Amino acid sequence: MEITVKHLTHIYQPNSPFERLALDDINVSIPFGKFITIIGHTGSGKSSFLQHLNGLLKPTKGEIIIGDHKIVADSKVKDLKSLRQRVGMVFQYPEHQLFEETVEKDIMFGPLNFGCTEDEARRRAREALEWVHLPESFLERSPFDLSGGQMRRVAIAGILAIRPEVLILDEPTAGLDPRGHREILDLFQWLNKEQGLTIIMVTHNMNDAALYSDEVMVMDKGRLVIKDRPEIVFSQRELLFDLGLDIPQTMHFLKRVSDKFGKDIVTPLFRLEETAHYVAQFLEKEKDGP
Amino acid sequence: MMNIIIGQYVPGKSILHHMDPRSKLLAVFALIFIVFLANNWVTYGVIVILTLVAIVLSRVRLRFIYKGLKPILLVIIITFVLNAFFTKSGEAIFDYGWFHLTTGGLQQAAFISVRLLVIVIMTTLLTLTTTPIDITDGLENLLRPFKKLRFPVHEFALMMSIALRFIPTLMEETEKIMKAQTARGVEFSSGPLTQRIKAILPLLVPLFISAFKRAEDLAMAMEARGYRGDIGRTKLRLLKWGLKDSLLLLVVIVLIPVLVLLRG
Amino acid sequence: MNETMIDIESLCFKYRNEDPDWILDHISLHVEAGEWLAITGHNGSGKSTLAKCLNGLLVPEQGSVKVKGFFTSDEDSLWEIRRSVGMVFQNPDNQFVGTTVRDDVAFGMENHGVPREEMVQRLSESLELVGMSEFQGQEPHRLSGGQKQRVAIAGIVALRPSIIILDEATSMLDPRGKSDVLKVMHELNKTRGITVISITHDLEEASSADRMIVMDEGRIVREGTPIDIFKEPEGLVEMGLDLPFTVKLRQLLIEENGLNLSEKAFTEKELVDELWKLQLNI
Ligand SMILES: Nc1ncnc2c1ncn2[C@@H]1O[C@H](COP(=O)(O)OP(=O)(O)OP(=O)(O)O)[C@@H](O)[C@H]1O
Numbered sequence: 001m002e003i004t005v006k007h008l009t010h011i012y013q014p015n016s017p018f019e020r021l022a023l024d025d026i027n028v029s030i031p032f033g034k035f036i037t038i039i040g041h042t043g044s045g046k047s048s049f050l051q052h053l054n055g056l057l058k059p060t061k062g063e064i065i066i067g068d069h070k071i072v073a074d075s076k077v078k079d080l081k082s083l084r085q086r087v088g089m090v091f092q093y094p095e096h097q098l099f100e101e102t103v104e105k106d107i108m109f110g111p112l113n114f115g116c117t118e119d120e121a122r123r124r125a126r127e128a129l130e131w132v133h134l135p136e137s138f139l140e141r142s143p144f145d146l147s148g149g150q151m152r153r154v155a156i157a158g159i160l161a162i163r164p165e166v167l168i169l170d171e172p173t174a175g176l177d178p179r180g181h182r183e184i185l186d187l188f189q190w191l192n193k194e195q196g197l198t199i200i201m202v203t204h205n206m207n208d209a210a211l212y213s214d215e216v217m218v219m220d221k222g223r224l225v226i227k228d229r230p231e232i233v234f235s236q237r238e239l240l241f242d243l244g245l246d247i248p249q250t251m252h253f254l255k256r257v258s259d260k261f262g263k264d265i266v267t268p269l270f271r272l273e274e275t276a277h278y279v280a281q282f283l284e285k286e287k288d289g290p
Numbered sequence: 291m292m293n294i295i296i297g298q299y300v301p302g303k304s305i306l307h308h309m310d311p312r313s314k315l316l317a318v319f320a321l322i323f324i325v326f327l328a329n330n331w332v333t334y335g336v337i338v339i340l341t342l343v344a345i346v347l348s349r350v351r352l353r354f355i356y357k358g359l360k361p362i363l364l365v366i367i368i369t370f371v372l373n374a375f376f377t378k379s380g381e382a383i384f385d386y387g388w389f390h391l392t393t394g395g396l397q398q399a400a401f402i403s404v405r406l407l408v409i410v411i412m413t414t415l416l417t418l419t420t421t422p423i424d425i426t427d428g429l430e431n432l433l434r435p436f437k438k439l440r441f442p443v444h445e446f447a448l449m450m451s452i453a454l455r456f457i458p459t460l461m462e463e464t465e466k467i468m469k470a471q472t473a474r475g476v477e478f479s480s481g482p483l484t485q486r487i488k489a490i491l492p493l494l495v496p497l498f499i500s501a502f503k504r505a506e507d508l509a510m511a512m513e514a515r516g517y518r519g520d521i522g523r524t525k526l527r528l529l530k531w532g533l534k535d536s537l538l539l540l541v542v543i544v545l546i547p548v549l550v551l552l553r554g
Numbered sequence: 555m556n557e558t559m560i561d562i563e564s565l566c567f568k569y570r571n572e573d574p575d576w577i578l579d580h581i582s583l584h585v586e587a588g589e590w591l592a593i594t595g596h597n598g599s600g601k602s603t604l605a606k607c608l609n610g611l612l613v614p615e616q617g618s619v620k621v622k623g624f625f626t627s628d629e630d631s632l633w634e635i636r637r638s639v640g641m642v643f644q645n646p647d648n649q650f651v652g653t654t655v656r657d658d659v660a661f662g663m664e665n666h667g668v669p670r671e672e673m674v675q676r677l678s679e680s681l682e683l684v685g686m687s688e689f690q691g692q693e694p695h696r697l698s699g700g701q702k703q704r705v706a707i708a709g710i711v712a713l714r715p716s717i718i719i720l721d722e723a724t725s726m727l728d729p730r731g732k733s734d735v736l737k738v739m740h741e742l743n744k745t746r747g748i749t750v751i752s753i754t755h756d757l758e759e760a761s762s763a764d765r766m767i768v769m770d771e772g773r774i775v776r777e778g779t780p781i782d783i784f785k786e787p788e789g790l791v792e793m794g795l796d797l798p799f800t801v802k803l804r805q806l807l808i809e810e811n812g813l814n815l816s817e818k819a820f821t822e823k824e825l826v827d828e829l830w831k832l833q834l835n836i
């Protein structure tokens with residue numbers, strides 16, 4: 001299920017004193033099964049873009065084609081529901097949308113809305129809970145008695161139980177401790193690699209964007225500035241700094257090394273092991289060289 | 291969702307914008323009663339002219355005033371029709387079975403509608419030219435004498451200003467939760483009524499929880515910044531009573547004997 | 555310089571009496587004037603609870619908390635304590651009290667009865683300091699998260715505090731918002747000698763502190779300079795933490811690539827300098 005976005009423009013509150021151009025002529029296509037991250041400073045339109053992908057916002061101009069669905073300015077709600085089943089969306093701080101008495105009921109809520117039988121929904125709840133690494137004993141607990149990190153997982157499980165083919169995530173790790181952070185990202189990577197989900201994730205963390213994604217989309221003032229492999233995006237230091245963004249830590253370090261040694265290291269590396277190995281070899285060469 | 295502009299304040303630099311909220315509050319409050327003094331064409335004429343002058347002075351576009359009027363336009367029309375057909379005095383213009391239309395009836399209807407219109411326009415002008423927080427401040431100041439009667443004036447004003455501060459935030463929150471639940475298959479805006487009623491729970495429960503959480507956080511933050519009620523508090527906001535404020539009140543006061551004299 | 559700011563002795567706290575375990579379990583801690591102290595620990599380890607004990611929002615069940623010589627359990631000194639200890643919370647939205655930037659910065663000063671003329675002066679001074687002077691009349695819902703947090707800091711600075719506590723104050727911000735806030739705080743720490751206690755999950759941020767403590771299930775389990783703490787990485791990961799980038803990289807350079815690096819190199823710059831020396835020596 002490929003996603004194609006053509007000339008997408010969105011204006012909030014058009015024709016009022018508060019009119020705001022949030023998305024400006026975006027063209028992009030996202031092949032099935034990719035892991036995409038979106039970066040951009042605050043207010044650049046990331047969340048607005050995400051909400052178009054499952055019809056929560058409708059374009060002011062342009063169109064979005066997802067598989068055999070086409071969203072244009074006056075799309076019908078009827079068609080959108082089947083789209084929303086295929087494109088799952090996890091909002092920022094998704095724990096704020098929990099409301100049922102038990103974890104199980106809350107996870108079943110989505111599947112039931114999309115027409116699953118009770119039994120099927122219950123089965124999916126169990127499975128989704130396993131995916132987010134929570135024990136089955138949690139099913140009977142109240143979601144409001146859990147820690148922040150646990151609530152976050154339950155909320156994500158609630159979307160996974162809908163069995164989307166595309167998973168959209170808006171800053172899913174904000175406020176988690178380092179372990180929670182890594183575990184959640186590993187989960188998305190697993191869903192992408194093993195379950196074949198397309199993942200589209202907004203993040204403020206450049207390291208995550210570099211490490212996990214096949215491609216990075218950079219947004220600024222409602223426009224898509226670049227969309228490319230992380231190696232290419234994060235080689236553009238100056239551009240990223242200008243846009244209020246940053247480069248991953250490994251790149252910062254390599255830059256320091258190249259400044260110190262007066263050499264231009266251009267190879268973009270993101271994994272620690274690669275970076276360490278590269279630096280060791282670089283040193284070796286420097287010794288032999290002059 | 292965000293189209294509702296609370297208090298409908300329209301930023302501007304007109305003389306009305308620059309007036310002290312207290313004088314505007316007092317004037318509007320007084321006018322609501324003074325309007326009832328009018329009872330003939332001359333007195334109503336005076337009041338209408340005054341209203342027109344106020345509109346011109348506010349330099350607010352008519353479109354906004356119309357917006358303020360729209361919700362009660364129907365009420366005014368109904369009032370007009372009822373008065374026109376049920377008041378019997380003067381010459382008959384039109385008579386058919388149940389319906390009688392008389393010149394006196396028409397006049398009465400016109401008067402009452404104008405009265406309503408004037409009251410609504412005056413209050414609309416007040417909110418259009420005064421920020422909600424200024425209105426709150428003005429009210430707190432005017433109500434100060436009631437403190438002696440143990441009316442919690444300060445708390446009341448603070449509550450109002452916090453409500454004003456958080457209305458946009460809560461509206462954003464509502465929108466966000468609606469969207470999040472829509473993504474989980476809830477339909478808020480279509481489907482049969484029973485289904486829509488069912489959709490309320492997934493909206494209200496998270497909304498209440500988040501409102502409580504906010505309230506708790508806010509209380510913490512206020513306490514951390516040394517809030518302990520009205521004790522030993524100073525204020526940044528100053529209300530400045532100027533010449534134009536005194537003038538406004540003078541006009542309103544002079545209006546009373548003038549209307550009484552011109553009354554039929 | 556070595557004046558004691560905060561002195562905690564064997565502090566125990568729980569929210570509900572029926573809870574079996576302490577949420578804060580025999581915490582003892584000294585904080586000195588001018589220090590930058592980082593507090594880290596897994597979700598639910600008690601960091602925010604500890605922070606709220608520091609300005610008397612919560613009072614100890616056992617033990618004591620003393621701020622600049624005043625006990626937080628003493629109702630009469632709470633006032634002075636709250637003026638000296640400013641706190642910036644995580645969610646920028648839930649701590650913005652005023653309807654505009656000006657009103658919000660003034661809120662604390664109004665509470666503490668600062669005379670109006672002085673208030674106006676301190677107001678523009680502190681807005682200037684955090685770089686928000688142009689936004690005086692703005693309403694909060696037209697500001698970004700980072701801007702709101704800087705306004706919160708301005709409101710605190712205006713009270714001339716001795717200590718500022720940041721409770722994950724940057725965790726909801728984008729990279730620029732985050733670095734802006736931290737820059738302002740470092741400035742305050744350096745030039746005005748304000749003591750900073752920063753609660754954070756970001757280990758890079760914690761590594762730049764003078765001293766850090768690690769909390770685990772309501773106890774302080776590690777305390778020392780960041781260098782010392784990350785020298786013994788054992789156990790940190792099990793506690794839900796991680797190691798800073800440079801520490802991990804150094805480990806890999808030593809263990810996997812056989813480089814001869816000392817343990818002293820802690821910042822990126824130090825690590826690069828060591829690499830440089832390594833190359834020169836042979
Ligand atoms: N419901 C809304 N009504 C009006 N304007 C909005 C609304 N939502 C967003 N905007 C505006 O649209 C622009 C893009 O906002 P968006 O939320 O998409 O940005 P973002 O990149 O997700 O930012 P952040 O990193 O802060 O989440 C901003 O200028 C914002 O003020």
Ligand SMILES: Nc1ncnc2c1ncn2[C@@H]1O[C@H](COP(=O)(O)OP(=O)(O)OP(=O)(O)O)[C@@H](O)[C@H]1O
Nearest residue numbers: 148569570577595596597598599600601602603604
């Ligand atoms: N108001 C409260 N009432 C009851 N229990 C609470 C309250 N606030 C926190 N707790 C509990 O106290 C413990 C410590 O919470 P605290 O918020 O101090 O952790 P934290 O270290 O700040 O975590 P995080 O990194 O998630 O912010 C947790 O188990 C939490 O569930």
Ligand SMILES: [Mg+2]
Nearest residue numbers: 046047048170
């Ligand atoms: Mg966003």
Ligand SMILES: [Mg+2]
Nearest residue numbers: 601602603722
């Ligand atoms: Mg906390």
